[in-house]
Amino acid sequence: xxSESVDERAxxxxxxxxxxxxxxxxxxxxxxxxxxxxxxxGSRAQAEDLANEVFWKLSRQSEHWVLTSNxxxxxxxxxxYAGIDALRATTHRKQYEFAAIRHTxxxxxxxxxxxxxxxxxxxxxxxxLVLRKMKRTQAQLLLMRADGLSYKELAEALxxxxxxxxxxxxxxxxxxxxxxxxxxxxRNPL
Amino acid sequence: xxxxxEETLRTHIDGELAAPEADTVQQHLRSCNTxxxxxxxxxxxxxxxxxxxxxxxxxxxxxxxDAAVAYAHYRQYYGDEIPNRAAWKRSIWGGVAxxxxxxxxxxxxxxxxxxxxxxAMLRVQKLAVVPVDFSAISAGNTGNGKLISQLISDNVVxxxxxxxxxxxxxxxxxxxxxxxxxxxxxxxxxxxxxxxSGEGAFHMTLNRDRMQAVLDQAGRSDIxxxxxxxxxxxxxxxxRLVRLLYGACSGxxxxxxxxxIEFAQVPSPTVSVPPSLDITALAEAGLQVAxxxxxxxxxxxxxxxWSSTLVIPIPQNGSAYRTVPVDGVNGTLITAxxxxxxxxxxxxxxxxxxxIYSLSGKGQPDxxxxxIGSLN
Numbered sequence: 194x195x196s197e198s199v200d201e202r203a204x205x206x207x208x209x210x211x212x213x214x215x216x217x218x219x220x221x222x223x224x225x226x227x228x229x230x231x232x233x234x235g236s237r238a239q240a241e242d243l244a245n246e247v248f249w250k251l252s253r254q255s256e257h258w259v260l261t262s263n264x265x266x267x268x269x270x271x272x273x274y275a276g277i278d279a280l281r282a283t284t285h286r287k288q289y290e291f292a293a294i295r296h297t298x299x300x301x302x303x304x305x306x307x308x309x310x311x312x313x314x315x316x317x318x319x320x321x322l323v324l325r326k327m328k329r330t331q332a333q334l335l336l337m338r339a340d341g342l343s344y345k346e347l348a349e350a351l352x353x354x355x356x357x358x359x360x361x362x363x364x365x366x367x368x369x370x371x372x373x374x375x376x377x378x379x380r381n382p383l
Numbered sequence: 384x385x386x387x388x389e390e391t392l393r394t395h396i397d398g399e400l401a402a403p404e405a406d407t408v409q410q411h412l413r414s415c416n417t418x419x420x421x422x423x424x425x426x427x428x429x430x431x432x433x434x435x436x437x438x439x440x441x442x443x444x445x446x447x448x449d450a451a452v453a454y455a456h457y458r459q460y461y462g463d464e465i466p467n468r469a470a471w472k473r474s475i476w477g478g479v480a481x482x483x484x485x486x487x488x489x490x491x492x493x494x495x496x497x498x499x500x501x502x503a504m505l506r507v508q509k510l511a512v513v514p515v516d517f518s519a520i521s522a523g524n525t526g527n528g529k530l531i532s533q534l535i536s537d538n539v540v541x542x543x544x545x546x547x548x549x550x551x552x553x554x555x556x557x558x559x560x561x562x563x564x565x566x567x568x569x570x571x572x573x574x575x576x577x578x579x580s581g582e583g584a585f586h587m588t589l590n591r592d593r594m595q596a597v598l599d600q601a602g603r604s605d606i607x608x609x610x611x612x613x614x615x616x617x618x619x620x621x622x623r624l625v626r627l628l629y630g631a632c633s634g635x636x637x638x639x640x641x642x643x644i645e646f647a648q649v650p651s652p653t654v655s656v657p658p659s660l661d662i663t664a665l666a667e668a669g670l671q672v673a674x675x676x677x678x679x680x681x682x683x684x685x686x687x688x689w690s691s692t693l694v695i696p697i698p699q700n701g702s703a704y705r706t707v708p709v710d711g712v713n714g715t716l717i718t719a720x721x722x723x724x725x726x727x728x729x730x731x732x733x734x735x736x737x738x739i740y741s742l743s744g745k746g747q748p749d750x751x752x753x754x755i756g757s758l759n
Contacts, residue, residue: 223450231441316438339436359393
C-alpha cells in the first residue's frame with residue numbers, strides 16, 4: 194500500500210495522536226499533492242488553495258486514513274478530482290491572467306526566451322483544454338501517470354486492478370489524442 | 384509463446400513488469416516481428432502523449448515545496464481542530480447510519496452494500512421489499528464491495544453530525560430528546576435501555592464516470608449508469624432515531640438473544656434530489672448490481688413510486704416476507720430462516736403518521752407479533 198508507514202503508526206495508537214498522525218500524513222503527501230495540482234491548474238497559488246482543501250476534506254473524512262491504508266491513493270484521486278473541477282470552472286479570462294503571471298515569473302527565473310515561454314504556455318493551455326473535455330477518470334489517470342505514479346499507486350488511487358492499468362492508460366491516451374486532434378489539431382497536430 | 388497482449392506490451396514499455404516476466408517478454412520480442420512492431424507502435428503513441436504533458440510539469444520557480452511551512456499555514460488557516468478518530472469515524476458514518484438505520488437493523492445481508500445504501504436513501508412513506516442476490520456484490524467478491532463502498536464514502540459530505548447516541552432509561556428524557564411521541568410495548572413493561580441517536584444530514588454528489596468505472600472493473604460493463612446521474616447532488620436529512628430495548632439485551636444495542644426485542648422508531652428521513660435525476664433508471668442499475676436481471680429490475684422499478692417508498696433489499700435465499708396487519712395499517716414482516724447455529728431473525732416494519740417503526744429480534748417472530756396488541 195502507498196502509506197504503509199503512516200498507517201502503521203495510526204493502528205499502533207488507535208485513540209490518541211490524531212493531530213500528529215494527520216501532520217505526518219500532511220508532511221508525507223503534501224509535496225506530491227501540490228505538484229499534481231500545479232501540473233493540473235498551472236497556478237501555484239490556486240494549487241495551494243486546492244491542496245489545503247483536499248487535506249481539510251481528509252481531516253473530515255477520516256475513514257480513509259484511519260481505517261484503510263490507502264490514504265495516498267485517496268489524496269491523489271481527490272486532488273486530481275478537485276483540480277479538474279477547478280479547471281472546468283476557470284474562465285478563459287482567469288486562465289490568461291494565470292498565464293501572464295507565469296510568463297513574467299518564468300521569464301525572470303530562467304534563461305529561456307519570451308517566445309519559448311509563450312509557446313510552452315500555449316501547449317500547456319492546449320493540454321488543459323483537452324483534460325477539461327475528457328472523461329474525468331481518464332484525465333486523472335494521465336495526470337497521475339505524468340507525475341510519476343507507479344502502476345500500483347495508480348491502481349490504488351483509482352480503485353482498479355493493477356493488472357489492467359496498462360490497458361486503461363492505452364485507452365486514456367487514445368481518448369486524449371482523439372480530443373486533442375478535434376480541439377487543437379488544426380493549429381498544432383498531434 | 385503466443386503473441387503478447389496490449390496490456391503486457393504497455394506494462395513492459397513502462398518498466399512495470401517484474402524481472403522474470405520482463406525477461407520472457409524481451410525474449411519473445413527478439414523473435415517475434417509482429418509483437419516488436421506492435422510494441423513500437425504502443426511506445427510511440429505513449430511517448431506522443433507523454434511529450435504533450437511535459438509543459439504541465441511545475442516550473443523550477445514553482446518549486447521547491449516545503450511541507451512543514453505549508454502545514455504551518457494550513458494550521459493557521461484551518462485552526463487546530465483536528466477531530467479525534469472516534470469522532471471522525473462517527474462523522475463519516477453517523478449520517479449514513481442514521482438515514483439507513485432501519486435497513487441496518489435488519490442486517491440479514493453479509494455486509495452493507497452499495498445497493499442497500501442507495502436504495503435505502505430513496506424512501507419516505509411506503510414500504511416495498513425486493514429480494515436480491517447479495518452474493519453478486521459481497522460473497523467471494525469483496526474487492527468489488529470495497530470499491531463500491533469507497534466510491535460512496537468518497538462522495539459523502541456530512542453536514543450534520545449525528546454524534547454519539549444518548550443512552551437513557553427514562554422514557555420522558557427520550558421523548559424530550561427525540562421531539563416526537565414515543566410508542567411503547569406495554570406488555571413488556573419498561574424498556575431495559577433506550578438509545579436516542581442524533582439528527583444527521585449529509586449529501587453526496589454522484590459521479591457517473593467513477594460509478595461506471597467501478598461497474599467496468601466489476602465486469603458489469605453491461606450496466607449503464609444514466610447520464611442524468613452525473614453531478615447530481617442527493618441530500619439526506621435523518622431525524623433522531625429512538626431504539627427501545629426490551630428483555631435480555633446486550634448493553635451495546637443489537638439484540639443479543641431470543642429474549643431481546645428491539646423497537647425502533649424514527650420520523651421519515653427527507654431526501655432531496657434534483658428534478659433532473661432519473662431515480663428509476665438509477666435504481667434499475669442498482670438492482671442489477673445487486674444481482675437482479677435487467678428485465679426484472681426494470682419491471683420492479685415500474686411498480687415503485689421512488690419519491691415515497693422505502694425499499695428494503697433482502698437476500699433471495701433464506702429469507703421471506705409477508706404483509707401483516709399492525710397498528711391499523713399494513714406492515715411487512717421479514718424473516719430470515721434458521722439454519723445451523725443461526726436461530727433465525729425477524730423484523731416487522733410499518734409506517735404510520737410519518738413515523739417508521741421496526742420491531743426486530745432473533746429467533747421466531749411469534750412473540751413479537753403477539754405483542755402488537757399492547758402497543759401504546
